Ligand SMILES: NC(=O)c1ccc[n+]([C@@H]2O[C@H](COP(=O)([O-])OP(=O)(O)OC[C@H]3O[C@@H](n4cnc5c(N)ncnc54)[C@H](O)[C@@H]3O)[C@@H](O)[C@H]2O)c1
């Protein structure tokens with residue numbers, strides 16, 4: 001019954017500078033038809049399938065077996081799961097393994113996994129023999145609605161996250177919500193935080209829909225998940241189509257992220273990205289309210305929705321607001337010593353400065369005041385929800 005649910009295709013248009021347009025196929029069971037999708041969108045002599053060790057065991061080996069059964073040449077390349085492996089070392093090891101296996105320019109990379117795999121395998125594809133095509137098969141909610149669309153690939157280096165990379169669009173994205181069945185609960189909820197962000201920046205009705213369907217989403221109702229993935233991909237596709245190189249409107253997708261990245265940094269990445277985004281959006285709503293840019297009560301509405309989704313609304317116990325403020329200066333969005341934030345005008349709409357910019361300069365005292373307005377968790381439990 002679920003498997004017969006219709007497949008939705010969202011067409012993503014990229015700028016000529018960053019690649020051709022491509023389709024995001026969304027539908028329960030569509031990963032089982034991966035071979036057809038590869039033949040249609042990324043015909044190649046051979047497929048280098050990249051997955052982290054967890055996803056390789058859960059899905060990768062099966063999908064590669066299926067491709068081979070269908071007569072396609074496919075090899076599986078794995079690396080250790082987790083953000084710490086989105087590294088130069090993993091990039092080099094994958095490249096060397098592909099070279100040793102005789103993968104040539106007529107091959108295509110298939111990234112099966114979360115955002116770490118998509119970013120890393122995309123960067124491997126971007127650099128392998130000066131670039132070969134790649135296809136994304138996201139297996140986390142975050143990757144399905146965010147990381148797999150938009151063509152940002154890259155790795156982390158000791159100086160910071162995502163500091164080495166390339167803009168290269170995938171040939172296709174195959175988003176199968178059935179692959180989420182094995183995803184741990186925290187990662188599932190973390191992904192919903194990015195969907196809330198999409199509602200906050202672009203679509204008030206979608207924000208209301210997420211709020212009203214919080215219970216169904218947390219129960220992983222397949223129809224609710226399919227709607228969530230489709231609408232979020234549409235919003236992301238719409239924003240990146242206007243601005244693939246992140247010079248202007250794409251910056252709106254960074255709502256909540258200036259503070260989120262700082263929180264990830266000061267908690268040594270113990271706070272996972274989606275949870276940091278939930279708190280970052282709350283802090284940046286408060287910044288906007290203090291600047292008179294964000295309508296009053298926006299943060300309060302957001303907090304109500306986050307609580308229904310069992311996402312954090314309190315800063316982790318023991319986090320020092322001054323360290324958070326300091327950490328925002330390392331963000332790529334910081335310019336001339338001032339922190340920059342993408343803010344919302346209200347639920348469902350991003351804010352612009354008088355000169356038309358999508359990001360706002362925020363002084364340290366203002367940011368500190370916004371952080372001071374957030375409650376602090378009484379114990380670690382309150383942060384981990
Ligand atoms: N390129 C972009 O535009 C973009 C956008 C947002 C985030 N990102 C990047 O994405 C990364 C975060 O992505 P993520 O949250 O997906 O992390 P992730 O890829 O590390 O996945 C999270 C964990 O879930 C496991 N996992 C993945 N799919 C699973 C499944 N179906 N069942 C069971 N376990 C599964 C993984 O092994 C991993 O341990 C960050 O590096 C971030 O920078 C990129």
Ligand SMILES: [Zn+2]
Nearest residue numbers: 194257273277
């Ligand atoms: Zn994010």
